[in-house]
Amino acid sequence: xxxxxxxxxxxxxxxxxxxxxxxxxxxxxxxxxxxxxxxxxxxxxxxxxxxxxxxxxxxxxxxxxxxx
Numbered sequence: 001x002x003x004x005x006x007x008x009x010x011x012x013x014x015x016x017x018x019x020x021x022x023x024x025x026x027x028x029x030x031x032x033x034x035x036x037x038x039x040x041x042x043x044x045x046x047x048x049x050x051x052x053x054x055x056x057x058x059x060x061x062x063x064x065x066x067x068x
Contacts, residue, residue, distance in 0.1 A: 027054035 025034040027048050034048035038055035045054045 025050070025052075028056050032056035 025048060026032070027034050028045055032042075032045060032054045034050065034052040035055050036052055038044050038053055042055040042057055045056045048054050
C-alpha cells in the first residue's frame with residue numbers, strides 16, 4: 001500500500017514539472033533560445049514574443065552584408 005501511495009505522489013509531482021525545453025523557447029529559425037539574459041558566449045539578436053531576449057551563439061551569428 002505504501003508503494004502505491006508513493007507511486008501516486010510521484011506521478012502527481014511529475015505531472016506538474018514542465019517539459020525540458022519549456023523555458024528555452026526557440027528563436028531565429030530554431031538556432032537561438034529565448035532567455036532573460038544571454039550568456040557571455042551568445043549575442044542578443046532581437047526580442048522574442050514574450051519580451052525575453054533571443055540569444056544566438058556567436059558561431060551562428062549572421063554576417064552583415066554591405067550594399068554596393
